[in-house]
Amino acid sequence: MINPKVSSILFIALLGLGIFAVVERGTTVSGQATSTLTVGIVSSGPIVALNPLFPGGQSAIVISQLTGMIYQSMLLQAPDGSIKPQLAESWSVNPDATVFTFNLRPNLKWSDGSTLDSNDVVYTFNLLKSSSLLDAFNGFIVGPLIKTVTAVNSTAVRFTLTHSFSPFLNYAGLGKVIVPEHVFSKVANITAFTNTGSPVGDGPYMLVNWAPSSSVLRFSPNPNYYGTKPKLDNVVIQILSPTANIPALLQTGELDLAQPSPTQVAALKSLANVTVVTSPGISIFGTYFDPAGLLMFDDALYPYSMTAVRQAIAYAVNRAQIVTLALNGYGVAGNQGQLPPSMTEWIPSTLPNYAFDTAKAKALLTSAGFKLGSNGFFNLPNGSAWKPTVMDAGGVASSIGSVVVQNLRDAGIDASESVVTLASVVQGLNFGTFDIIVLQTSRPPISDFVLGVFASNVTAPIGRQVQDYHGWTRWVNLTSWNDLQQARNVGSFSDQYRIYSHAQTILATEVPLIVLYYGQSIWAYSNIKVQGWAPATQGYQFPQAPLMTSLFVPAPATQVTQSSTAQPTQAGQSNTMLYMGVVVAIILIGIVAVAYRMRKR
């Protein structure tokens, strides 16, 4: 390193490695033609475990996307919201919604060839009952609800609930995958189970190559899958960092399919070889979770404890502007009943409408005793300054926060933005140490879940931690709470509609939080390489079986296994490689000459 000769040798060695790399990449290896789809999945860090029951510290959405290739739920939600058979071909419920029976398809098999029957379903749900940590993904409601789960025969499973609970079909049939008893029963600690090697699943694909922390996962068709056989020979998933340049990766052919952020869509739409599609929500184990942006208040903190203040802010915030500016139009403005557009049939037309109206916001504040100061901003009724802080965790939330702050300032509220870590946001919500927070979340399209996610019959004083996320708003309304409990006990649509309408009306009037928008799930794919995104499958998304068994990649006769994603890149690459090789060779000759002179001396 110190000696110039040694340095030169090291330098030459590195350059040699570079040339070797270039030459080696240019080498084609003959092999069997295969069709490979390369999918980019964004994750903030490496994937370390593929446990479909407990994502651990990893993103639940990412883990559900990856394990959704391998495992299936009993039912599947279609893009239009209807429920379709998946592992279960039929189901029934008794009149008081206490007994649910699912009938599995006959002759189901796991990917290792063993039989998938009702015992696996019974095992899975007993496992969920055994630990609250395992009942993830849609609210930890299922486990405690189940009194008994029994196998009626090899294909029929009966759930007896502790009390009437009509949404059970959605909670248990969707969003919960079935796991193989013969594999999971041998695991001592399920929450620490990484599921490496060759996970045994029931989905259209099986994992064939992956090691924890590796950024590449390779899947191939499951020969024992009951449904339509996949047309792809391989699906390779690459884990991308949140800052990955997805437009560039699709443009250069390094990826075939990816989930861009709204801010990347404009760049993607300018690419002729890329098609951008949307679906109603994020696919999590057979169901769609609606992405939503919320404006959370600390409802126990003055002046946000005043309904008029919350209503004034609801009028002051321009939700359509947020959708346009922060989401590039990929979403719809939220409504105060809280239910997303995918649940239109549940939304009453009589809900109060907080259309953007700055004048109305100012009028509400004035009538509540707030006085406009000489600086153009409202002071509190006691005359002291009112300077709310809008907290967010950066990224898209920060774009939303900026719009909200500007909207509030336009309405005479002297707001400012504070960008903090997600951990600090959570800390603020737990302890009530915040004014207003922009929160991005996603929720399953179940009225019981959406209306109840921030409903609590108890709260804690500011500075003390609430029991869990249900209490984040510190808003307690027992009428609304009782509505939700009552709705669980009725089975008919009309009865449920009546009760949920009442609950929504209370939410829309009291405004414990503001739904800023409902987002969409955006996907972009190479329209040159990826085929089969037929109208029939539109709306389904990765990794749902109807889409993943339809997609195909035409395999050219000479396509090689080794570098299929590099094909578009390599075509235009060879000449540049040659030039680069010449330049490197010239540098090398210079270095060798210097070394030679030194040796001669």
Next chain:
Amino acid sequence: MIFLIPRLVAVNPVELIAATQQLPASATRQLTVQFGLDKPLYVQFLLYVENTILSFPPNLGYSYEYYPAKVWELISTAVPWTIFLVGCSVITAATIGTLIGLVAGWKRGSQLDRGVTYTALTIQSLPYFWIAIVLQILLAVVLRIFPVQGAFYVTDTSPPLSLTFLGDVIYHALLPMITLIISTVPVYAIIMRNTVSEIVREDYMLVAESKGLKKTRLLFSYVMRNGLLPVISIIALNLGYVVGGALLVEVVFSYPGVGTLIYNAIQGHDYPMIQGVFYILSVAVIGANYIADIIYTYVDPRVRYS
């Protein structure tokens, strides 16, 4: 300090997991106990000392953010990529920078010297993530010479350590390496140039020149050998920080190194991961400085004899 500083921010990391996974209160409590966060701070510290400093190999525990992965597993997976990327870059940049600085200092005051100095100062003032983005767009997206990101082609089925795989890995590392080399060559060049400018004014140089020694001998045996001393210190420091990675370059190129782990650990208040990475980093910096001291004794006889 490694233990205390991450805990100065009053955030319970389990609450973050609970919030993102929508865990009920009972599950949150279960995780808090499982991670030992229910214990008093001094007990947690004593456990840390016992598991990390008094144990070999050190038991760095489970990562909160990547649970159920162990910290050591995550670091040991990421470290080789970073050592390869940053280590090669440091060596190459030091070699190029030293040679450029040597020539510029030797010809001080010339057009070449001015050109090198201005260029080096200009490049040095550019943020290296900006250089990374520009190179990525130019060389990967427009010219398509290099891949946009990643450490190897995702469809590569070659077994690890095969020639094809290694070539692929080096090919993917070239663009991040070039970025790091471009951004760090000026550091070495300027230091070397300034040192050489001083050395050529020394009396022993006058004596050597008077003896009629060849210019190349003067340059390499007299000037370069003496001028390398401060460069060695910089190389040693940079090699120590190799383990820390080049965070922003790793982020721009989605390179699976330690830098990304550190960034995510700090964001997620992942105490075990922060402790583990900085523990390894401290050991690496101390080790690199120790090695530098040893090398000094070989390069500079004055150090050896004193």
